[in-house]
Every structure is written in C-alpha cells, then in structure tokens.
Amino acid sequence: MIKLERLFTPTCLCPNETRRLTDEYKTSARAVWNFDKLKQALLETSHKKCAYCECDLSKECKYMEVEHFRDKARYPEDVVFWPNLLPSCKRCNVAKGDHDVTVEQIVNPYEVNPKDHFSFRLYRLKAKSALGKRTLDVLDLNNLERVVQVRFEIGEAIQWSLEIAIEKLNSYKISPTTRNKNRVLAHTRKLLSECQAFSSYAATSATVLQTDEKYHYLKKEMQNMKFWDQELEDLDSFSISYALDLIA
Numbered sequence: 001m002i003k004l005e006r007l008f009t010p011t012c013l014c015p016n017e018t019r020r021l022t023d024e025y026k027t028s029a030r031a032v033w034n035f036d037k038l039k040q041a042l043l044e045t046s047h048k049k050c051a052y053c054e055c056d057l058s059k060e061c062k063y064m065e066v067e068h069f070r071d072k073a074r075y076p077e078d079v080v081f082w083p084n085l086l087p088s089c090k091r092c093n094v095a096k097g098d099h100d101v102t103v104e105q106i107v108n109p110y111e112v113n114p115k116d117h118f119s120f121r122l123y124r125l126k127a128k129s130a131l132g133k134r135t136l137d138v139l140d141l142n143n144l145e146r147v148v149q150v151r152f153e154i155g156e157a158i159q160w161s162l163e164i165a166i167e168k169l170n171s172y173k174i175s176p177t178t179r180n181k182n183r184v185l186a187h188t189r190k191l192l193s194e195c196q197a198f199s200s201y202a203a204t205s206a207t208v209l210q211t212d213e214k215y216h217y218l219k220k221e222m223q224n225m226k227f228w229d230q231e232l233e234d235l236d237s238f239s240i241s242y243a244l245d246l247i248a
C-alpha cells in the first residue's frame with residue numbers, strides 16, 4: 001500500500017448528480033456507482049491499482065470494484081460521495097465486507113500514509129500501530145496465496161535485476177565505452193521504474209530495492225562516475241517515499 005492523492009472530483013459526481021444517484025440508490029438499491037466514468041476516475045487516482053493491495057486493475061479489470069470506505073448498508077448517504085470511494089480488487093473488497101470503519105478505523109491510503117502504519121518482513125506487512133494491525137486483519141493483507149507469494153516473486157525479480165545492473169557496471173569498468181555506460185544507465189532506470197507509484201506492488205519493490213546494500217553500492221559507484229543524473233535522482237527519491245521500514 002502506498003499513499004494516494006485524490007486531486008480532483010470527477011464531473012460525473014457533481015453535487016446534483018451525486019444527490020440524484022444517492023436518492024436513486026435509496027429507493028431502488030441499484031448499484032448506482034457502477035459506471036465507467038466513475039471507475040476510470042477512481043483508477044486515475046490509484047495509478048490503475050487496487051488502493052489496498054496494489055494489484056494491477058488494468059490487467060485484472062474484471063476484478064475492479066468501487067469500494068465504499070464507509071459501507072453502503074450503514075451509510076447510504078455516502079454511496080457516491082467521492083471521498084468515500086476507493087478503487088479496489090474484488091479480493092480486498094470481499095475481505096473488508098461490511099466492516100464498519102467508523103467503529104474500528106482502518107488505513108485509508110488517501111488519508112494517512114501507509115508508511116506510518118506498516119513495516120515489512122519476509123514479504124509480509126507488519127503492523128507499526130494498532131490501526132495498521134486492524135487493517136492487516138480486516139483486509140487479509142498477508143494472505144499467502146494472493147499477496148505474499150506475489151510480493152516474493154516481485155522481490156526476487158528486483159534482486160535479480162539488481163545483479164544484472166552490477167554486472168553491467170562491472171562490464172563498463174573493464175571496457176568504459178559509451179555503449180556500456182548507456183547499458184548501465186538504461187538498466188538502472190528500468191530497475192527504478194519498477195519501484196514507482198504506477199508499478200504494481202510498488203511498496204514491495206521499493207522496499208526490496210532500497211534495503212538492498214547492492215543497490216546503494218550501485219548508486220554510489222554511479223555517482224562517483226558522474227552517471228547519476230537528475231532523472232535517476234528523482235526516481236530514487238520517489239522510490240524512497242514508497243519503501244517501508246524493513247524489520248530484520
């Protein structure tokens with residue numbers, strides 16, 4: 001989970017339309033939130049990922065659901081209230097069910113920074129706070145098959161990619177050609193691009209990268225060789241902002 005921003009209110013949820021849809025839901029119980037413009041707007045705020053588990057909803061769009069933070073049964077006034085809606089995968093939505101967040105609050109990544117509530121150990125999220133603990137339980141965010149296994153695969157791929165970056169750096173040291181320099185740069189850019197907000201499971205990939213000493217060696221060497229440009233610096237800063245604390 002990473003911090004998300006809700007930078008706009010979609011025109012499809014202007015005050016009049018919000019009122020009309022809310023009234024319609026109250027009289028008919030129809031799923032008035034279930035339309036493309038609203039779903040697209042939500043996906044835009046989460047980089048097309050589930051706001052909770054960070055799976056890619058553009059690949060798994062059949063699983064994309066409009067999640068009501070305050071559940072629709074108890075809070076019908078909020079069924080199309082923009083700040084109450086999150087893009088979610090079916091699995092997170094089902095796990096949360098009708099949990100009442102006003103009685104037992106959970107992490108809303110649009111409102112609090114998940115970094116303050118979760119750390120990371122062995123591809124599992126660990127609670128740093130009571131809010132974090134409750135969130136892990138309610139959303140089942142350490143389910144072995146659906147998330148821990150995927151985080152493991154992502155982490156292994158990052159470590160493998162890092163090994164290749166070091167090999168490319170060593171090739172450059174042996175043969176300092178422009179082509180070899182560009183190979184190091186391109187590979188490092190690609191590695192960091194997998195740890196950005198638009199990448200699936202960015203909290204996992206950023207944590208694995210930023211806590212690996214080989215990455216810090218690579219960065220230092222590239223800085224010494226004056227390869228480390230502003231683009232890499234920006235990508236690195238963003239990935240630091242998504243990385244969770246690693247518990248040894």
Ligand SMILES: [Zn+2]
Nearest residue numbers: 050053089092
């Ligand atoms: Zn999810």
